[in-house]
Amino acid sequence: MSSLDIAAIKADFPILKRRIRGNNRLIYLDSGATSQKPNSVLDAERDFYQNHNAAVHRGAHQLAEEATELYEGAREKVVKFIGADSSEVIFTKSATESINAIAYSLGNSTFGSRFHIKAGDRIVVSEMEHHANLIPWQELARRTGAELAWFKVTDEGRLDLSNIDDLINSRTKVVALTHQSNVLGTINPLGEVTKRAHEVGALFVLDACQSVPHYKVDVKSINVDFVAFSGHKMLGPTGVGILWGKKELLDAMPPFLTGGSMIETVTMESATYLDAPKRFEAGVPNMAQAVGLGAAIDYLNKVGLDRIHAHEVELTKKALAGLQTIGGLSIIGPKDLEMRGGVVSFAIDGIHPHDLGQALDQFGIAVRTGHHCAWPLMKRFKTVATTRASFYLYNDLEDIAALVDGVERARKYFAER
Amino acid sequence: MELDSLYQEVILDHYKRPLNKALAPNPDAQVHHVNTSCGDEVTLNLHLEGDRISRVTWEGVGCSISQASTSVMTDLLIGKSKEDALALVEEFQTMLQSKGKDTGNEEHLQDGVAFAGVSKFPARVKCALLGWMAFKDALQQAVKK
Numbered sequence A: 001m002s003s004l005d006i007a008a009i010k011a012d013f014p015i016l017k018r019r020i021r022g023n024n025r026l027i028y029l030d031s032g033a034t035s036q037k038p039n040s041v042l043d044a045e046r047d048f049y050q051n052h053n054a055a056v057h058r059g060a061h062q063l064a065e066e067a068t069e070l071y072e073g074a075r076e077k078v079v080k081f082i083g084a085d086s087s088e089v090i091f092t093k094s095a096t097e098s099i100n101a102i103a104y105s106l107g108n109s110t111f112g113s114r115f116h117i118k119a120g121d122r123i124v125v126s127e128m129e130h131h132a133n134l135i136p137w138q139e140l141a142r143r144t145g146a147e148l149a150w151f152k153v154t155d156e157g158r159l160d161l162s163n164i165d166d167l168i169n170s171r172t173k174v175v176a177l178t179h180q181s182n183v184l185g186t187i188n189p190l191g192e193v194t195k196r197a198h199e200v201g202a203l204f205v206l207d208a209c210q211s212v213p214h215y216k217v218d219v220k221s222i223n224v225d226f227v228a229f230s231g232h233k234m235l236g237p238t239g240v241g242i243l244w245g246k247k248e249l250l251d252a253m254p255p256f257l258t259g260g261s262m263i264e265t266v267t268m269e270s271a272t273y274l275d276a277p278k279r280f281e282a283g284v285p286n287m288a289q290a291v292g293l294g295a296a297i298d299y300l301n302k303v304g305l306d307r308i309h310a311h312e313v314e315l316t317k318k319a320l321a322g323l324q325t326i327g328g329l330s331i332i333g334p335k336d337l338e339m340r341g342g343v344v345s346f347a348i349d350g351i352h353p354h355d356l357g358q359a360l361d362q363f364g365i366a367v368r369t370g371h372h373c374a375w376p377l378m379k380r381f382k383t384v385a386t387t388r389a390s391f392y393l394y395n396d397l398e399d400i401a402a403l404v405d406g407v408e409r410a411r412k413y414f415a416e417r
Numbered sequence B: 001m002e003l004d005s006l007y008q009e010v011i012l013d014h015y016k017r018p019l020n021k022a023l024a025p026n027p028d029a030q031v032h033h034v035n036t037s038c039g040d041e042v043t044l045n046l047h048l049e050g051d052r053i054s055r056v057t058w059e060g061v062g063c064s065i066s067q068a069s070t071s072v073m074t075d076l077l078i079g080k081s082k083e084d085a086l087a088l089v090e091e092f093q094t095m096l097q098s099k100g101k102d103t104g105n106e107e108h109l110q111d112g113v114a115f116a117g118v119s120k121f122p123a124r125v126k127c128a129l130l131g132w133m134a135f136k137d138a139l140q141q142a143v144k145k
C-alpha cells in the first residue's frame, strides 16, 4: 500500500472518531464537498482568537501587529504552495466569491478597457462545470450581451476538444474551465485549451477547487490567468477562499467589492485603489480562517502532496474495481486512472441515489448524492442525480472495502424488499 | 434496522407500481416542481369537477420517497372536495414536520401514514412533500382561473 501512515493521519482528525447511526465507525467519503480538519487547523484558529485577535492592517497596537503577521504569514504559505508571487494571492470567502470577483470585475470594466466585455463577445465554459463556475458567467453574459458557449463532454466523461478552434474564436474574451470535475473525477488537459485561449487573446480562469487540495498545482507553469479554490476542501476552515491572478492583470482590473482597506486615497466624490492583493480585499477579512488555512497547508506539506495524490490514485483504483463488481452498477466518468482524481460517481439500476445514500448512512458511510451543483452535467448523462464517493488523505483501503460492501448490502436491501 | 422504519413496504410498493403516473390531457392546472437540493422532479396535472378533485395525474423522476409519496397522495385526494383535500395536505405536512412525534391518523391519511418515519430524517422531508406541495400549488392555480 502507499507510504502514508494512515493510522497516524486519522488520529489527527478528531471527527473521525465519531460513531454514526448507532455504533458505526464514521467512513467519510465526502471530501469533495468539504474536507475534515486536523487538530492543528482547529488549534491555529483558536490560538488566533485566544491570543492575537485584532483587525489586520489597522491600529498601532501589538495585537494588530501580531494578527497582521499571522495573516500575511498565511498568505505566504499559499503563495509558496501554488508557486505564486506574494501580491498575487487574494483572500476571499470562497471559490464561489473568487469566481464572482473576476466576473464582476470584468463586468465593471468600462468601454475601451482591455477587460471590457460587450455584445458580440464570447465567454466559453464547459458542460462539466460546477454551478459556481457557470452561473457567474451566465450572469456576466446576460449583463453584457455577450454569448455563452461551452465545451461538450464525451460519453466517457472527458472534455470534448474536437471543436476547440471554432469554440474559442477571435470573439472569445474569457475561457473558464474546471481543473478537475467534482462529479466525474476527470482531470482536464489544460495545455491545449490555455494555448488556444491565449492565441485569441482570451483570459483563462481555472476552477481549481478539486485539484489544488489533492495534487501539486503550480500556477506559473500551467499558463493560466486566474485560479480559484476554497480553503475548506483542503483541510482548512470554511469562510476562506483564494483568488490567484497574474499581477499585471489584477492591478489593471476594476475592483469588485469596495470599501475599507482597498483604497489609496478618498475624497467625498471619488477614490483611488490600492494594487493587488489589497485591491480585492475590502473590509476586515476572515483572519482566523486564513490563519487556519495556513496551518492546513503546513499539514499538507508535511504529509506531501505527491504522496497524497499517489495514495488517492490507489484508493480510486480499488474503488473503481470493487464497485464495478456490483450488479447493475455503472460508473459515471472515466473508468481508467489516466488524468483522473479521487472522485467516483456511480448509479445503480432501479435504486435512486438518495435512497442508496440513505442506506449507506445507516452503515456510517457518508457519501454525496444529488446533482452535485452540476445540473447540466446530470442532464448530459440523462439522469437527475448520482451517488459520489470522494477520497482524501485520511481514507484507507478499509474505507473503500466498506463502501463496496455497503453498496452491495444496500442493493440487496432494496432488491429484496 | 432503522432503515425499515423509513422504507415501509407500502412505500416501496408505490415506488415500484406508482398510481396515476401518466399525465391526463387538458388539465385545469399543470405545475412542475423540483427539489432543488437533489434535482427530483414532479409534473402534476389537476382536473376539477365543480368542487371535487376529479383527477390528479403526474410524471416524475426521483427517489422512492418522493415518487411513492406522490403516488399515495393522488390515490388519497382523488374524489375529495377541495376543502377536504387541502385539510389532508395540511395534516400530512404536519406529520412530516413533527420530527417523529406525530405518527399520523390512518383513518384520514390511509397509506400516507407510512411516511411518518420520514419525519425522523430531516433531509428527506422535502422529498416526501414534493408531490403534495405541487398539488397545493396546482389547486391554487386552478381556483384562480
Ligand SMILES: Cc1ncc(COP(=O)(O)O)c(C=O)c1O
Pocket: A032, A033, A094, A095, A096, A097, A130, A132, A133, A178, A180, A181, A182, A207, A209, A210, A230, A232, A373
Ligand atoms: C469544482 C468546484 N467548483 C466550485 C465549488 C464551489 O466551492 P465553494 O462552495 O467552496 O465556493 C466547488 C465546491 O463544491 C467545486 O467542487
